[in-house]
Amino acid sequence: MPLMSSPRPRPRRRAGAPPRSRLRFRLCLVSLLGASCLGGLLQAPVAGAAAGGSRGTGDHALRGQLEELVSTPGGPPGVIVVLQRDGAPRVLRAGVADLETGRPIEPTDHMRIASTAKAFSGAVALRLVEEGVLSLDSTLGRTLPRLPRAWKAVTLRQLLNHTSGLPDFSEDPEFRELLLEDPRRTFDPRRLLDFVADEPLRFRPGSRYGYSNSDNIAVALMAEAATHWPYEHLLERIVYRPLGLRDTSLPRGYEMPEPYMHGYAVEPPAPPEDVSEAISASGVWASGGIISTPRDMTRFIRGYAAGRLTSKAVLREQRRWIEGASEPAGPGRNRAGLGIFRYDTRCGTVLGHTGNFPGYTQLIAATPDGRKSLTVSLTTQVNRTLTPALLERLRTVEKNAVCTLLRGHGH
Template identity: 30%
Template sequence: MTHACTRLRRGAVLATAVAMLMVPVAGGTALAAPPTATDAPAADPPSPSASEDAVRELTPAVRRQLDAVVRRVMDEADIPGVTVGLWTPDEGEYVRSFGVADRSEGRKMTNDLYTRIGSETKTFTVTALLELVDQGEAGLDDTIDRYVDGVPNGDEITLRQLAGMRSGLFNYTEDDDFFKALTTDPQRSYTPRQLLDFAFRHPVLFPPGDKFSYSNTNLVLLGLVVEKLSGKKLQDYIRDHVLLPAGMDHSLFPVGAEYPDPHAQGYSNQTADGKVEDTADWNPSWAWAAGAMISTLDDLRIWARTVATGVLPDGNTLISPFTQKQRLTTAPTTIPGAGYGLGIFNVDGWIGHNGSLPGYESLTVYLPSAQTTLVVLLNTDIDHKGTEPSTLLGDAITKIVSPDHVFDLPAEPAAR
């Protein structure tokens, strides 16, 4: 689903996340070892679901299966800590944390931690844009040159193409100089224009609308559009017009390296020398509108359904049904079985996004046919055999609870 993420150069940014969506539903170094699969009881074989839209009842046996599969993936992929939240309307809920939040102290992972959510930020930035579209402040088929100067092909690239990852603009996080600058001084603060400079030194990849190519550059531009149209800083607009209406009191868009307590430490090998480092104090301004936000398990539970349906917990709409339908209208990507809409993906019926930032990964998805929410949070972004750990967990969990709707998001080959 980064990838929907805001990865650096590894496939840069998530080719996995980013590219994944399908057609909308109807309409490091060896650190301390995580728990091993032998710690859990043997899993029962899965039973078939009653219908292709059903999720399995979260019986004690199914819960044991979930415990075992999470521990197995953690052991195989050397994941320090994981929190999993699964909520169904009739079959109950499963909320568990495994492993450690801090390997140096042995502090346990818990359900109440703040976490950096990487490219899930894209869903908030695009929602802000769609609200402004609903207000008549802009049109999705407006070209970006109306709002931001100096964009290559800016008189041809539409806001819709930016949100749908079809602009053809180079992804700044794949730029060698950017990678060197960030990993040499991870506390440095970046402005949106500085990020765009890394992108615009490269030629466009293809004519606008020609194909899908995940690019964080697109979201930086949309963040600037939101600021110009609203007259507010992006973080303020998202707080006032997205987070507060949704009741997401423990989510924020940081302006620097601030990180509320309690939070997990993050472990990444996306460093200057490739060694694993703790990245909790890295400044996420380099990800800005594409991936800087922080949230919690409970808030992401709210967001999963809200972003997938456009409906707030109180029953009011966040954006109009017409605009929500456009958000969920997906186009083909380079990943089989996955489609991407406007800042959102659909993988075998699961709608939402994943996120990846050095040291952290997340997955927040909703299965409308079963009204089921899945949130996975972990404190590493180190791939296992070329696959993001959040994808490994999403795949393993959904094979158990929704065998007819499996979150299988293979990573794209690296761009270099």
Template identity: 35%
Template sequence: MRKSTRTLLAAALVVGVAAGPALTPAFAAEPPLAVSQSSQQRSPDLSAVIAGLPRADATAALVRVGGTEGSWQGSAGVHDLETSAPADPAARFRAGSVTKVFTAATVLQLAAEGRIDLDRPARAYLPDLIPGRYARVTVRQLLNHTHGIPAADLPGETVEEWYENRFVVHTPEELVRSATARPREFRPGTKQHYLNIGYTIAGLIVERVTGDSYEHQVERRILRPLGLRDTYFPGADPEIAGPYNHGYQTMRLDDGTTGLRDVSVWGTTDGWAAGDLVSTTADLERFTRVLFKGGVVRGPLLEEMFTIPKVPDLTSGDPAAYSAGLSMKRLGGREVWGKTGGRWGYNTAIASTRDGARTLVYSVNSTDAKGQQMNRTALGLMVAAYGLPD
């Protein structure tokens, strides 16, 4: 793939997945594994993207393409590097910021019921947590990242330091207090800055207006009605319940060398309503299909998920890229809407054309997750499914 193409698409999709250093020669020399697949419509391009795993950028990949244009399923790579057993295509994985789509949908359902007003200040719901300097931030601005609230302070600045703090438990209230104690980044509604904090606050608003936990509200409103039996919130448990393919991250090891560390067991309380969901490709495919058909958020409020504010991005100055829960990019001549997510060792995405003609769900066990560039395998899957950016 041409370098310019990779850079263009990675920047356009705003995906935090960067290339890491090369792996040890012994690992790089592992023979490619067979790709398992079942389909109604063969897709050699998709097969080629995941053939040969594990390799330097990823140890496994699970992929599902669906919609009216045909379907394809594939898996490749290994369950773990110790046994080299084939990757489990039904495995659970950390979905990262794909969680935001579930949170946005839950807030929009409550808005449809008249229990949340998108134009009402967040402080009206959480007066004990949101200080006066953020009195004008609305619920809608929380969802589309135009609120101007900075990120919470979290321990560590490098992946190695974050790994050392992987079992620290954070409460959402603690995260909100940390963020709102700092000066605002910009006047609400004037710019967009993609951060987790808006969705942490949104999760707390869900709890305040329902008198119930955020997790139970998502379960009652989305997981249970859609039959998403393998999707759950781990809470303070750092392990993935049930079958999963191990995630690995390139980092500095104890002996001072750079290599892969198993990061499958890692707490996610820093993400909560913004990024702690565990799921499967089958569950996320069903969720995506029903969401885009209007079966999760019904009526005019669904348009909130397909409306991008007309403001510049805080960092790049480019037009805003995010709506309430989703983002959009033109690929292969079509609008493709979706959301990516990254936790250490795992990258996930859901995507669809607006009419549902083609959906894509993948989980890539990336060795370079949460970096500044898009993972090579994840990028290849997006291009193979939809085409190059316009």
């Protein structure tokens, strides 16, 4: 079946082999979307210390905080924040998109959106529930009978709120070995769960929260099985076209479309290393392989948080909150819904998702009516395992960005 068109990388000169990254990055790139480099399921804390204090809010104060973040040892070479109320978006940024050229980051620059891609698979699944093609009570056993019998009782609802108990394929030793051997390897994304098919569930489905990258692979496979259409086509029909996303795609390879913000491994005292195209997106697929831009992500989260892609009845189910944090943890207190998280801060509540991937860290969030939104994009990976102190500093900046958004413009 033909797929809809998507952005294509512009031809340019390339090295023939992946970058020779430093040892720490080589060991931790297999975590991809935030799983611990030491193994085990990483569940980020639901609250953290407000490193650096509450600080000021408003555009001027927030710009200063972004400059401080970029100048922090180990901090990102670049950061861009897009705030939008009812009118035109306001863009705040610090650092650069490319250390080699010094070019500033633009809202139209492509980037790896990491685990915020899980909100896209949530959007697809919830729309199919609205259409009656799937149910939140649909099980893996009925929809995907080829998967292990031990997983058969897991429901779509449990996959979407990370209470499934599925083992995380990105933590599997064989998967990590293959990725370290050739980071640009092209995986068959529809066979990623095969890496953990011989493993039991981590816990009884529905009994507790446990963030797993396998969950959203299974969601995409369920969507394909129910519709007989490729997941990439479903993204085009259900998400990209309705929300006007023109620069968003789900590639298989490692190339980035031009122009793009370069992502870096930052490990002082060594200089930052460009890892933008170090890894094939096929190894994360529906869990984090999407490429987009701050402009498109702003459009997405405003529509998604407001429930524009589904009905009010399904939206109520999506917003049945449980204890659980995104990875990395978002601003304030985190609680999990279906393909979305609730972030309660001192200035109010926003709904959204976070993500991290070698070279990139993301936050997208909007008020429940979608009228106020923010995106925060960094050009290095920040999470509790790699950079816990930097993560707390970032969360403080994110909280202040939420306050700037909700309390008014401030200059």
